[in-house]
Amino acid sequence: MNFKDLQKAWQSQDASAQVTINADVLLKEVRRNQQHFRAGLFWRDVREVGVAAFLTWLFLHWAIRDREWPLYLLALACFSVGSFMLADRWFQRKKQPAPSDSVRSCVEGSLVQVNHQIWLLRNVFWWYLLPIQVGLGALICSVVWQLRQAGLAVILGLTGYALVCGLLCWGVYKLNQYAVRKTLEPRRQELETLLSSLN
Amino acid sequence: MLKVVRGCTAVPQDQDDLLQDILVQIWSSIPGFRGEAKETTWIYRVACNTAMAWRRGERRRREGHETFIKFSPSPQVQPSHLDSMPEQEAVVRLYAAIRQLPKVDASLALMHLDGLSYQEMADVLGISENYVGVKLNRIRKQLADQLKGASNEL
Numbered sequence: 001m002n003f004k005d006l007q008k009a010w011q012s013q014d015a016s017a018q019v020t021i022n023a024d025v026l027l028k029e030v031r032r033n034q035q036h037f038r039a040g041l042f043w044r045d046v047r048e049v050g051v052a053a054f055l056t057w058l059f060l061h062w063a064i065r066d067r068e069w070p071l072y073l074l075a076l077a078c079f080s081v082g083s084f085m086l087a088d089r090w091f092q093r094k095k096q097p098a099p100s101d102s103v104r105s106c107v108e109g110s111l112v113q114v115n116h117q118i119w120l121l122r123n124v125f126w127w128y129l130l131p132i133q134v135g136l137g138a139l140i141c142s143v144v145w146q147l148r149q150a151g152l153a154v155i156l157g158l159t160g161y162a163l164v165c166g167l168l169c170w171g172v173y174k175l176n177q178y179a180v181r182k183t184l185e186p187r188r189q190e191l192e193t194l195l196s197s198l199n
Numbered sequence: 200m201l202k203v204v205r206g207c208t209a210v211p212q213d214q215d216d217l218l219q220d221i222l223v224q225i226w227s228s229i230p231g232f233r234g235e236a237k238e239t240t241w242i243y244r245v246a247c248n249t250a251m252a253w254r255r256g257e258r259r260r261r262e263g264h265e266t267f268i269k270f271s272p273s274p275q276v277q278p279s280h281l282d283s284m285p286e287q288e289a290v291v292r293l294y295a296a297i298r299q300l301p302k303v304d305a306s307l308a309l310m311h312l313d314g315l316s317y318q319e320m321a322d323v324l325g326i327s328e329n330y331v332g333v334k335l336n337r338i339r340k341q342l343a344d345q346l347k348g349a350s351n352e353l
Binding site: 003005006007009010011012013021026027029034098099100101102103104105106107110193194197198 | 202219222223224226227228231232241244245247248249251252286287289290293301302303304306311312313314322323324325326339
């Protein structure tokens with residue numbers, strides 16, 4: 001059998017005749033899919049940016065009430081983290097590849113997104129952990145200074161609290177690096193392989 | 200679409216899952232169709248992108264979702280439409296061989312067998328027509344190696 005015969009045999013498979021599509025359920029599924037996608041984005045924004053916005057408001061409120069400058073710093077740290085997330089999300093949303101783009105554009109678009117995600121998680125210390133830690137550190141130092149007469153026990157307690165905060169940050173950092181290794185790196189490799197097969 | 204699905208996976212449940220994903224993506228992408236490409240090319244683009252993303256990601260099961268596709272009797276190759284047994288066998292073996300190819304090559308093989316022009320294939324994949332030709336030569340050779348016995352003149 002030569003290629004033409006094989007192609008003829010291939011094209012004579014009557015594919016469409018075997019499929020019955022329930023249009024109502026398909027439409028319902030499309031709507032559900034879109035709603036699920038929008039809801040996913042919305043709740044992610046609420047979770048990440050909303051928490052930052054709430055904490056900004058809370059620390060600002062306390063800072064104005066108590067006239068404590070480290071609380072202003074903490075509010076500023078939360079505000080900058082939230083703003084960074086929001087700006088990043090806005091820029092990345094513009095770069096989303098559409099399923100109707102060519103395969104190459106789609107793979108390139110996905111690769112850009114995965115690379116950006118890797119960059120974000122690898123640098124989570126600089127844009128997320130450090131600003132919060134600077135704010136918290138300033139607050140702890142200020143409280144320690146104010147309570148310097150209260151005795152060693154209080155100072156030791158606050159130092160312990162600072163250590164717990166430091167450990168928590170280390171945990172968050174490690175968790176992000178684990179996500180990069182476990183999920184994003186293999187995905188990047190797969191996309192790079194796909195792209196190299198198109199080059 | 201069914202050929203793309205069959206070219207991706209041999210597992211009936213996965214075929215069903217992927218076909219539903221492709222249909223949902225096509226339906227969702229219709230508002231973005233500007234008529235710049237032929238409908239077949241556009242559908243192939245969405246189907247290939249969905250198939251590649253589907254194979255890339257976790258296998259999602261549509262638990263709790265309603266099924267909107269019915270196959271009768273099953274989404275496998277239907278021999279009744281093919282003229283003879285050797286042809287049926289050849290097509291079945293061809294599907295198996297296509298599944299062994301890298302993703303991009305499998306997509307090209309499917310489009311080539313479906314009779315798309317070089318320009319259409321280049322448009323779907325976003326590569327040059329020359330490169331389509333180069334790749335197809337390689338793919339034919341690979342398929343011929345895998346189909347030895349069923350085809351000698353690929």
